Amino acid sequence: MPLSARAIRTYFLLLTFLALRAFGNLCLAWGTKHLPETLAADPLVYLRSMLDPAIALGIVMLILALLVRLALLSVADLSFVLPMTAVGYVLAALLGRFFLHEVVSPQRWLAVALIFAGTALVSSTPQNTTPPSARGMIEGAK
Amino acid sequence: MTWVLVTVMVVATALSDLLQSYEMKRAGVQSVGARGVGRLLRMIVERRYLLLSIVCLAFSFFAFMALVQAAPLSFAVPASAASFILETLLAKVLLKEQIGARRAAGALLVLCGLLALAR
Numbered sequence: 001m002p003l004s005a006r007a008i009r010t011y012f013l014l015l016t017f018l019a020l021r022a023f024g025n026l027c028l029a030w031g032t033k034h035l036p037e038t039l040a041a042d043p044l045v046y047l048r049s050m051l052d053p054a055i056a057l058g059i060v061m062l063i064l065a066l067l068v069r070l071a072l073l074s075v076a077d078l079s080f081v082l083p084m085t086a087v088g089y090v091l092a093a094l095l096g097r098f099f100l101h102e103v104v105s106p107q108r109w110l111a112v113a114l115i116f117a118g119t120a121l122v123s124s125t126p127q128n129t130t131p132p133s134a135r136g137m138i139e140g141a142k
Numbered sequence: 143m144t145w146v147l148v149t150v151m152v153v154a155t156a157l158s159d160l161l162q163s164y165e166m167k168r169a170g171v172q173s174v175g176a177r178g179v180g181r182l183l184r185m186i187v188e189r190r191y192l193l194l195s196i197v198c199l200a201f202s203f204f205a206f207m208a209l210v211q212a213a214p215l216s217f218a219v220p221a222s223a224a225s226f227i228l229e230t231l232l233a234k235v236l237l238k239e240q241i242g243a244r245r246a247a248g249a250l251l252v253l254c255g256l257l258a259l260a261r
Contacts, residue, residue, distance in 0.1 A: 118251030
């Protein structure tokens with residue numbers, strides 16, 4: 001596969017993953033907020049809640065997001081994928097603001113920005129620092 | 143209640159990741175192909191720690207569901223990043239991973255973000 005086609009495939013998978021997870025979370029939030037009962041320690045309440053169309057859709061989207069992430073990890077390094085998926089924290093704040101009409105204070109935007117920066121930094125460190133017995137082929141990519 | 147849910151979610155996520163990382167490193171390098179997925183599924187059933195990690199993941203997810211019901215989405219998702227701090231600590235203590243300056247700085251930034259989120 002030529003490099004550009006591989007890059008396009010990688011970014012396509014990345015965008016699909018980000019969208020699926022962000023909107024999956026949104027569906028889940030919207031669905032649970034409109035439930036007549038409060039989710040507590042009772043498993044039955046959870047099972048019943050999964051019959052709600054918005055919650056079911058959210059769960060399906062999150063499962064798909066997990067599968068797309070697996071496909072993404074097969075074509076891209078984890079050290080590329082993790083900082084990119086940190087964008088999800090910003091997306092969650094944006095979706096909450098526009099679709100759920102949440103009030104996001106300047107301080108909360110700052111918090112989201114710090115968490116985004118922090119996770120991106122944590123994720124960009126070397127993948128494997130444990131003894132060589134566990135080392136795969138990732139080392140050769142550096 | 144919000145903070146109880148955040149705690150359950152974060153501790154369950156950290157435990158799940160820790161168990162997964164520990165058990166998968168013991169299992170050695172895995173391929174992700176059509177046959178690889180089948181083998182992965184069998185491994186999950188066979189290896190106790192992996193199964194336990196899935197149970198933790200389920201707890202974390204149900205706590206997240208209850209959290210997005212009670213708290214804003216713009217709070218719940220960023221709050222889940224607290225697992226990075228716990229995982230960094232546990233990875234150092236239990237998995238003997240070396241925490242470099244960058245990873246420590248990242249965990250610190252996340253901590254600052256959480257403090258800003260909490261107020």
